[in-house]
Each structure stands twice: as C-alpha cells, then as structure tokens.
Amino acid sequence: MxxxxxxxxxxxxxxxxxxxxxxxxxxxxxxxxxxxxxxxxxxxxxxxxxxxxxxxxxxxxxxxxxxxxxxxxxxxxxxxxxxxxxxxxxxxxxxFADVRPIRARPGRWSLREDLDLVVIREITQGFLSDRNLHAGCGEWMSDADTAFSLRVITYGASRRIADHAFDYAEKNGRKKVTALHKSSIFKLTCGTFLRACRDAAAAHPAVAYEEEVVDNAANGLIAHPERYDVLLTTNLFGDILSDEAAALVSSLAPSVNQxxxxxxxxxxxxxxxxxxxxxxxxxxxxxxxxxxxxxxxxxxxxxxxxxxxxxxxxxxxxxxxxxxxxxxxxxxxxxxxxxxx
The missing domain is CATH 3.40.718.10 (Isopropylmalate Dehydrogenase)
Known part of the structure; x- marks a missing residue:
C-alpha cells in the first residue's frame, strides 16, 4: 500500500x-x-x-x-x-516558493467564470525584512523620526524561484510566465531579479516569457486577468498581488510554501x-x-x-x-x- x-x-x-x-x-x-x-x-x-x-x-x-x-x-x-x-x-x-493557484469556482463570486492563473513569489528575501539577516530584523531607526527597511535581492534566490516557476509551468501545462517588477525605480534589485528570470527563460524555451511593471499588473488583474497564466515576482510585490488575485475568486485560493x-x-x-x-x-x-x-x-x-x-x-x-x-x-x-x- x-x-x-x-x-x-x-x-x-x-x-x-x-x-x-x-x-x-x-x-x-x-x-x-x-x-x-x-x-x-x-x-x-x-x-x-x-x-x-x-x-x-x-x-x-x-x-x-x-x-x-x-x-x-x-x-x-x-x-x-x-x-x-x-x-x-x-x-x-x-x-523559498509560495505557489497560489487562483481558479473561479461555481457557487462563489468571481470576477470572471473562466479565471485561472497562478501566482508564484519568492519568499526568503525582498522587503519582508525579517528574512534578510542572520541576526536582527532588517529594520532600524537612526533617530526617533526616521525608519529604514532593508531590501535584499540576490541572483541565486531569484534564479531559484524563476526556475521553479518555469518548471511548474512545464509540469502543469501552463504556457506563459510573466515576471513582475519595477526596474525603472529599483534598478539594481529588480534588475537583478529580471536578469535571473531572463536566464531561466532561456533555459526553458518551451514556455513563453514576458515582463510587466507591477503597477500595470495590479490594474491588469482586474481589467484583463485572462492575459495572465503564471505570475512570477518578488516577495512583497507577490504578497500584495497574490492577495488581490485571491480576492477575485472570493479568497478560494490554496497555497503551498515549499x-x-x-x-x-x-x-x-x-x-x-x-x-x-x-x-x-x-x-x-x-x-x-x-x-x-x-x-x-x-x-x-x-x-x-x-x-x-x-x-x-x-x-x-x-x-x-x-x-x-x-x-x-x-x-x-x-x-x-x-x-x-
């Protein structure tokens, strides 16, 4: 047995x-x-x-x-x-990977009856500062009125989550991975993330790859969710967008952290x-x-x-x-x- x-x-x-x-x-x-x-x-x-x-x-x-x-x-x-x-x-x-399938189900409200996508986010780095240091929480204050938060993005962690997203797409019949970023502002951190995503895309040519600014994706999830298949992003962007996506199917969204x-x-x-x-x-x-x-x-x-x-x-x-x-x-x-x- x-x-x-x-x-x-x-x-x-x-x-x-x-x-x-x-x-x-x-x-x-x-x-x-x-x-x-x-x-x-x-x-x-x-x-x-x-x-x-x-x-x-x-x-x-x-x-x-x-x-x-x-x-x-x-x-x-x-x-x-x-x-x-x-x-x-x-x-x-x-x-390191939070995987959340978002699928509409009869009996509960959803934005569209055919809504079916997956959000995959990296969960060891980014702006969730408690995961970035060997000791300490990643946030500090230089004086009573000034607070700092540390964002860490490495090529290794970004490549690991990107490969995971492409592997998931291949195993589950998904056709496209969209990397979400804000590289026009975070040139170094989002730039590092995108470099890893592009390298992973080159290693998985059977899956289509595109990039989108995270602001546009936040709008796009409401305006035209049918354009998305697998959304791949960093920790805090994914934390917010995966919750937005879950709301589109009345929060009937399981997830696995693996x-x-x-x-x-x-x-x-x-x-x-x-x-x-x-x-x-x-x-x-x-x-x-x-x-x-x-x-x-x-x-x-x-x-x-x-x-x-x-x-x-x-x-x-x-x-x-x-x-x-x-x-x-x-x-x-x-x-x-x-x-x-």
Whole structure:
C-alpha cells in the first residue's frame, strides 16, 4: 500500500478542529483509494508560542522536515513577538516558493467564470525584512523620526524561484510566465531579479516569457486577468498581488510554501479572527482546497478528484455553519460520490 507521511499543524482558533478533520478525511480517502497517510499533530502558531515560547517548536520543524507534506489550516500571529509564525516557518525550513493557484469556482463570486492563473513569489528575501539577516530584523531607526527597511535581492534566490516557476509551468501545462517588477525605480534589485528570470527563460524555451511593471499588473488583474497564466515576482510585490488575485475568486485560493526539504499547505484567508469557530462561522473551504492540492501533489489524483468534487457540490449547496459544511463533506465522500475537474 502506498504510504505518505503528513504533518498536521494544529495552529490556532479553528486550526485544531480542521487538523483533526484533515486527519479523518485522509483516512477516509486512503481507505477508499488504496493508500495510507501516517499523520502527526504538531503545535504551531500563537498557541505554540504561549506554550513553548516559540511559534515553531523544534519538534514541529523536525516533524515537517521528515514528512512528505504538512498542512496548516489556521494560524494566528496576534500576540507573537518577533518573527511571525509563517515568516519563521519559511526562514527556518528554507521555504523559498509560495505557489497560489487562483481558479473561479461555481457557487462563489468571481470576477470572471473562466479565471485561472497562478501566482508564484519568492519568499526568503525582498522587503519582508525579517528574512534578510542572520541576526536582527532588517529594520532600524537612526533617530526617533526616521525608519529604514532593508531590501535584499540576490541572483541565486531569484534564479531559484524563476526556475521553479518555469518548471511548474512545464509540469502543469501552463504556457506563459510573466515576471513582475519595477526596474525603472529599483534598478539594481529588480534588475537583478529580471536578469535571473531572463536566464531561466532561456533555459526553458518551451514556455513563453514576458515582463510587466507591477503597477500595470495590479490594474491588469482586474481589467484583463485572462492575459495572465503564471505570475512570477518578488516577495512583497507577490504578497500584495497574490492577495488581490485571491480576492477575485472570493479568497478560494490554496497555497503551498515549499523548499528543498519541506512543503507546507496553508490557505489564503484574511479572517478578522481565527477564533471564529466559537461562532461556528469560519469558512473551511480554503483550507480544504489546500488538502486537495496536497493530495494532488502527493500523487493521489483519484482521491484529489473525489475531494474536489465533494467541495464543488458543497460550494453549490453550502451549510449555514462550519460544522454543517464539514458534516456534509464527510457524507459526500463516505457515500462514494465523485466529481472531478
């Protein structure tokens, strides 16, 4: 029997509930499609910070590295001093690529019914300053009224993310990669990024390549999103644009943060509070789409298709409360219904 090791990060608020739900769904789908997931529940986030003094305990980091994939449903950074939980995760595990598929789904509002693109951003450097230094946060003040933030862009990190984007395009039938930049202003940093992208494009001639100023792309995502296929950019530009893109499909946007040793799947969500489960009103669909993405990339296409079909039906006939939605999903999968895309 095929066996996969999956780390389930308990997180905060609804996180432990969704981690256990993911455990149950993996067991159900594994039984149905002939594979087994060896799972481990691991602390991560604000609750871990309270209990262990760090949002990413060493045992959690070790468990993620030893797993084939990790799943984090909900993480709260409020009250965590120092690096954010996700920022620390990325830095400690060298997760350099954030990959976010953006696809319209019936049952939820989207800007266009045919919207289908992917945002890939580099997540170890750029203007997110906590990742740029061996020690220190990358921000400082020379006096009480003057603040500085350090942006670091290297050719090596830029080439790594560019090659990753072209590899992703080739493996997933994508036709074009668009590198987003502001090289007219950031001549050295964006210039270095573009040099790496052009070299990667030359090494992947089967995929079309173009460049666009990030300001224009922010407009273009609204005005003509059909022009885009894979968007490739640096950390802060990608942080903003990937959230804009997610909003175009009602935030039904899974993502994976990956590096040479680990993959962590986590949803794009901007809920005002991860404790919304107390009101039984948290939307579990973005997290469950991450589970679908995880199954696909573990090489379980039948299980992924079954989950995708059940989620599609749930989007068309949603429950009023979180528990109702999760219960309906389990019934659909237990009943053997299947509807792939």
């Amino acid at each position: 095929r066996t996969h090791r999956v780390a389930l990060l308990t997180g905060d608020g609804i996180g432990p509930v969704l981690a256990r739900e993911a455990d149950d769904l993996l067991a159900l789908l594994g039984h149905r499609f002939g594979f087994c997931c060896e799972t481990a529940l691991l602390p991560f986030g604000r609750e871990a910070f309270t209990a262990f003094g760090t949002p990413l305990p060493d045992e959690t980091a070790k468990g993620i590295r030893s797993a084939d994939a990790a799943f984090a449903a909900a993480v709260d950074a409020k009250g965590v001093t120092g690096p954010t939980p996700v920022g620390l995760l990325r830095k400690k595990l060298d997760l 590096g040479p040793e680990a993959r962590v799947y986590l949803p794009v969500t901007h809920s005002p509070s991860y404790e919304a489960l107390k009101a039984d009103a948290y939307d579990p669909i973005p997290a469950l789409l991450c589970l679908h993405m995880l199954l696909s990339e573990l090489g379980e296409p039948e299980a992924a298709a079954a989950l995708d079909g059940a989620l599609s039906r749930l989007l068309l006939h949603p429950g009023e409360h979180t528990a109702q939605q999760l219960s309906a999903l389990r019934r659909a999968l237990s009943g053997g219904e299947e509807e792939g895309h």
